Amino acid sequence: MSSKLPAVLSAYAKNKNTGNIYEIATALTLLRQRGLTNAEFDEHAAFLESIAVYNSRNTEKIRNLYAAVREKPVGTGLIFDGKSIVDLICVTQDDGSGRTGDFLLLTSAGESLSLSVCEGKPKKGGIIEKCISNPTATRYGCTAEDLAAFDAIQARAVLDYKAEMGKKYGTEESAWPSRIKTKAAIDACTEVAASVASRFAGLSGEVQRTCLVDLLRIEDGKKPADYLAFVDGKTLIPRFYRFETPTVTWAPTLRANGVFLLLENGGKIIASTQVKFNNGVYHKGVESSIRTSWNATCCLSDLFTMTAIPL
Numbered sequence: 001m002s003s004k005l006p007a008v009l010s011a012y013a014k015n016k017n018t019g020n021i022y023e024i025a026t027a028l029t030l031l032r033q034r035g036l037t038n039a040e041f042d043e044h045a046a047f048l049e050s051i052a053v054y055n056s057r058n059t060e061k062i063r064n065l066y067a068a069v070r071e072k073p074v075g076t077g078l079i080f081d082g083k084s085i086v087d088l089i090c091v092t093q094d095d096g097s098g099r100t101g102d103f104l105l106l107t108s109a110g111e112s113l114s115l116s117v118c119e120g121k122p123k124k125g126g127i128i129e130k131c132i133s134n135p136t137a138t139r140y141g142c143t144a145e146d147l148a149a150f151d152a153i154q155a156r157a158v159l160d161y162k163a164e165m166g167k168k169y170g171t172e173e174s175a176w177p178s179r180i181k182t183k184a185a186i187d188a189c190t191e192v193a194a195s196v197a198s199r200f201a202g203l204s205g206e207v208q209r210t211c212l213v214d215l216l217r218i219e220d221g222k223k224p225a226d227y228l229a230f231v232d233g234k235t236l237i238p239r240f241y242r243f244e245t246p247t248v249t250w251a252p253t254l255r256a257n258g259v260f261l262l263l264e265n266g267g268k269i270i271a272s273t274q275v276k277f278n279n280g281v282y283h284k285g286v287e288s289s290i291r292t293s294w295n296a297t298c299c300l301s302d303l304f305t306m307t308a309i310p311l
Contacts, residue, residue, distance in 0.1 A: 004088070005031065005044050011090050013051045021058045022231035023092055023102050023117045024051070025065055026238045030088055030103075033075035033311055041070055065236050081227070081242060081309045084108040101225040115240075116225035119233045128241070128301040132224055133215060135273065137291040140196050140254070140261070141203045141211050147291055150192050154277075154290040157188035161281040179280050189259040192290055193275040197256035212252055212263070216271065216298060223304065244305035271298040 008027050012020045028036070041048065052062040078085040087106040091114075101114030118130045137150060161184035165176045200208065216224075223245070229238040252265045263271040278293040300306060 005036065005040055006047055008088055008090050009048075009051060011092050013047070013054055016055055016057070017092075018057065019117070019119065020055050021062055021065070021236065022119045022229075022233075022238075023090075024062060025231055025236040026115070026117045026229040027088065027090065027103065028065065028069045029238055029311070030078060030080075030085070030105075032069050032072050034078040034085065034088075035075055036069075037074055038070050041066065061236075068236070078311075080105060080113075080240070080311070083111065083113070105227075113227060114225040115227045115229055117229045117231060117238070119231050121230060121232050121239070122301075126301060126306075127299060128228070128230060128306055129297055129299050130228070130230075131295055132298045132300075133296040134293045135215060135296050136294070137192070137196060139211060139214055140200050140273075141207060142196060142199055142291075146195065146199055149195065150291045153188050153191055154287065157184050157277075157290065158282050158287050160184035160187070173285070178283050182281065185277055185281050186259060188281075188290060189275040189277070190256075193256040193259055193261055196261060196275070197254055200254045208252070208254075209250070212250075215296060216303065224300075227309065228300070228306070240309040240311065242307040242309055243300075244307060265302075268302055269299070270302045271296060273297075 008031065009024060012024055048066055049063075052059045052066075055062055083105075084107060085105050086108050089104040089106065090102070091104055092102040102117045103115040105113040105115055107113065116130075120129065122128055137147060142150075161182055162173075164182050164184050165173075169176050200211070203211070223243040226243060228241045228243065230241065231238045250265060252263055252270075255262050255264070259275050261273040261275065262269050263273075273294050273296040275290070275294055277288040277290050279288045281288060
């Protein structure tokens, strides 16, 4: 498997997702355990450097990651959760494979196990949270009429944003900083969140459940992936966990809290979705959508039993 280094990492030379560094760290950890040598690092040095350079936000961190992996002992084989792993396939850009997984682990027994990757470390009490989706308004049952109303809110927000930024930073738009908190954005997203919660409350229980199943993947024993790699943002060392079949009893409610949609079940907030503009309200002459690419974060440890898997 180690000789497939370019195949495993090639996707990261083609996109600049902020989470790439955590997936790269996970892949290199597994490849090193499987037998990736420093000679193979040297053989593919130009390719690895191209990944670091292309991921410009984290270039130095990725270079440091390469150096740190080279200092680790070379493994003689990868046994993962008692299974012998013979191949690693990257599916980070393929939503049709591995559910929400970023990699597939192929075992000597012919199994294909999905591994999802995210940044973070367990919170107090072992709580594990993860951004599991970037949903649109329609995934909460919103109608075409709702979407038209959101577009109107968006249009007003752009005008308010321009007035607010012009007052703070001057009339030259090219000098405006990007992705900063503004009253225009907060007010618009709060209005949309309240509307979505109201629409959801009016749906039948069956439709509500269909929406939540789609968002959380909790029906009929389904899991978002077979395993999770939780990567420490500072050390870039992954911790591995197995997802067990969900056992929760569902009586969920959804309510708006400012720009957030909070999903509660059994008295606990188990998930939250941030209603936001995609890439800011307005940037370099381009308006952003207020009804797409929201951030849905789930408390996985409230949905599943998460069993730690040592390497």
